[in-house]
Amino acid sequence: MSGVLILVVGALTAIGTYLVTSRALSRIVLGFALLGHAAVLALVTAGGRAGDPPLADRLETSADAADPLPQALSLTAIVISFGLTLFLLALAGRQRQLSGDDLVEDDIEDRRIAEHTEAEQ
């Protein structure tokens, strides 16, 4: 069970990282969505073996309830990644509006310095 989850975490992280290194913001958004899922899954896996739902009113009837703390943590992490995904989407929309596409551009100053050194050579 846990082994499969760890493999899933690895796969999600790999795909997510690949997407994040892309230049198109729409892919970066998707990449972060996947990375967020991977991190949350890792958190849940960190809680150990699956067990009965750790609900307050059923705790008496269940001997092996799952660890509730990582679940609370992952819930919070989900909320945060939800908000950040919205923000990234808005940013991507803004970039599309400004430049016609949603690619991350080079820094102007960097490009200027690069041209400068090329001219000197």
Added chain:
Amino acid sequence: MIADRSIVVQDGIRLASPLAIIVATMLFFGGHNQPGGGFAGGLVLGAVVALRSATGLSVPLHPVRMMALGGVIIGGVALGPLVVGDVVLDQYIWETTLPVLGKVKAGTALIFDAGVVLVVLGLIVAMLDALAQGGEHRTTLRLDAEGDREADQ
């Protein structure tokens, strides 16, 4: 808008709206001891609002004020216990027996959750506004000109 032209989609969403509100209410009240709560309820409401805005139906106004109100409620609930001399974010629970509902248990967490619903819903509506502005209207031409000028410098 794609969905503007489809009467089926529009009516479907119009009919689904009250249903979703019922689900959201259930999640909201059930959240204390069962899966659900303010965030889940707010998301269900947000999903309906997103669908409604896609089909051109009416959506809640003043999203930022909604978020602000939600935030103030959350802050108030967090600070409330300090007045009585307890720690921040402490919670109180009341139990009563009502005629129809039977035994009812409610706490300050419920008010906190109401704040969460408002924040989530406000956030979704505000973001829909921001995204719609990017695609539909060219209200930001002035800003574009400013950006170009900066790039020229």
Added chain:
Amino acid sequence: MSVLVGLAVIVPLLAAMVSLGVRRHAFLRDTVVLGSLVGVTVMSAVLLIQVEANGSLVVRVGGWLPQLGIVLVADMFAVLVLSVAMVTITLVEAFSIGQRRSTAGADPTVAAPMLMVLTAGVALSVLTGDLFTLFVAFELMLVASYVLLTHKGQAGQVRSGMTYVVINLFASTLFLFGVAFVYSATGTVNLALLVERIPELQTEVRWGIGLWFLVVFGTKAAMFPLFSWLPDSYPTAPTTITAVFAGLLTKIGVYVMIRFHTLMSMDDLGTVILVIAGFTMIVGVLGALAQDDMKRILSFHIVSQIGYMLMGLGLFSVAGVAGAIIFVVHQIPVKTVLFLVGAMVETDRRSSALSKLGGLVSSRPWLAVAFALPALSLAGLPPFSGFVAKLALIDAGVEAGTVAIVVVGLVGSALTLLSMVKIWAGVFWGPQNAPAFHAPESEEWAPRSATARGWSTMSLATGAAVALTLAIALFAGPLWDMSERAATELLDGEVYVTDVLGSER
């Protein structure tokens, strides 16, 4: 008194929400924001006095046990940094109220509430006693900074904001993974419990956790190989916003790194951190020398100064960590005031490029003084606060016998002075080659009387910030005592554990 610990986090958050609600009423909004900032500053000052006299204050949020719930810990280190941070934010907000009249300022309707969210994030990340709440606090801080960086929606800001957002978001994701690792290794995220459990782990696991969080916090702090996002993004934000970022965000990264790595007794990472520190100092200052824009030079300096704080941490001795702490305390106001002066120059001359500026020493002599004092302090010349902080670090380095890092630090200082001279020569000396702002160039400019009033508010805030940097040098004695005590508590760890866990152990 422990009430204040919770209030320091919730008041800014509440003020953010209220000011968001009334964001279009300028007077009401500014009153709420400035009022709550002054309030939080007073609270943190009271906390500082209290903690100095009676030891740490611990709040268990919601009354939960530390094993399950969130604890807020106001120990010496926390309140020291909190007080300086809050004073600085208050001064920047006062400054930006004055700057509203000019186009260089931020959009007040969004900027003020977001600044309050940032404040809450700073307070929470300083006070929190567990790793996950730290993650939440970082997110709070960074979400606010994302919005502050890009809210004007200009092409330059969106472009560089993108780099900032992507890199910091990636670091946050790594943070979350780190929390998962720590939890699976130890079964807790509470710092006090981790102090007991992490040293018991296998060396490899301990190293893994230490290095992982070095990368996470190092990205936030802009240390050597991970700093590239900073000089790209900071200069494009409205300068008042950059002043807050420069003064606070990276320093909070360092603060957290100091707290985590000392409490968890990661002494064996010392050499790694020292090597990184040396590279950070030199690469940052060389980057600064290559630039010819005031804001970009100052941005590279942020990176370079981070190196000194890391050096103190890397020594893992009481003197070294105390040096790093007093360096953080000195850097927050100094860096901020330099950017505030930058903002005033920009308002005055509508540019921050060295080639377009000059001659300010004759037209604005006070501005020149306001730049010169913190600039000399940054370079570490006596009798300013930078000298005290650097002397403490050099002393600790010599004491520990690590001569290499001491030499690198001294070279870095000399180069810092050189680049400050570059700004001085470009901005304040030479002929005036840009029109002063009294000659209105376009109708965008507000009527002169309003601008003049704004200018005097800005001058007042900058003056107060300069006074703050001087006060740090003046009170170096008591500050050093507090830093030393904070460092002792951090390196020992036992004090922290007893404070947080109390009798439950």
